[in-house]
Amino acid sequence: MALCDYSLLCNFPKCRTKLSGFAWATACSHIFCDQHGSGEFSRTPAICPACSSALSGKLDIVRTELAPSEQYKAMVLVGLRPETILDxxxxxxxFWTYQVCSAYICFSSRG
Structure with a gap:
């Protein structure tokens, strides 16, 4: 199955809802639904609910729109060097590979 056939799932323990709209992504490669991200990351210090990593850097947590507008997609990487865009x-x-493989392992182990 291709990566595009998968949806991201909330990494909050016991949630695992399919993500849409907005989500919260962390520097430790976890992603959370807007409800759980808003609640968890409003606290200081922020701690990842999936792996307990401290998230103290300015960009350790970002709220992102999962279906951005065409205008956003057209402008977000404008002016960056090709090697930066490739990076x-x-x-x-x-990130997607990690999420998809984690979900596959999680659901496969449930038997």
């Missing part, structure tokens, strides 16, 4: 793309694909 960003590589990191984004690695």
């Amino acid at each position: 960003i793309s590589h990191r984004a694909l690695a």
Whole structure:
């Protein structure tokens, strides 16, 4: 199955809802639904509810729109060097691979 056939699932323990709209992504490669992200990351210090990593850096947590507008997509990488764009793309694909493999392992182990 191709990566595009998968949906991201909330990494909050016991949630696992399919993500849509907005989500919260962390530097430790976890992603959370807007409800759980808003609640968890409003606290200081922020701690990842999936792996307990401290999230103290300015960009350790970001709220992102999962279906951005065409205008946003047209402008977000404008002016960046090609190697920077490729690096960003590589990191984004690695995130998706991690999420998809984690979900597959999680659901496969449930039998």
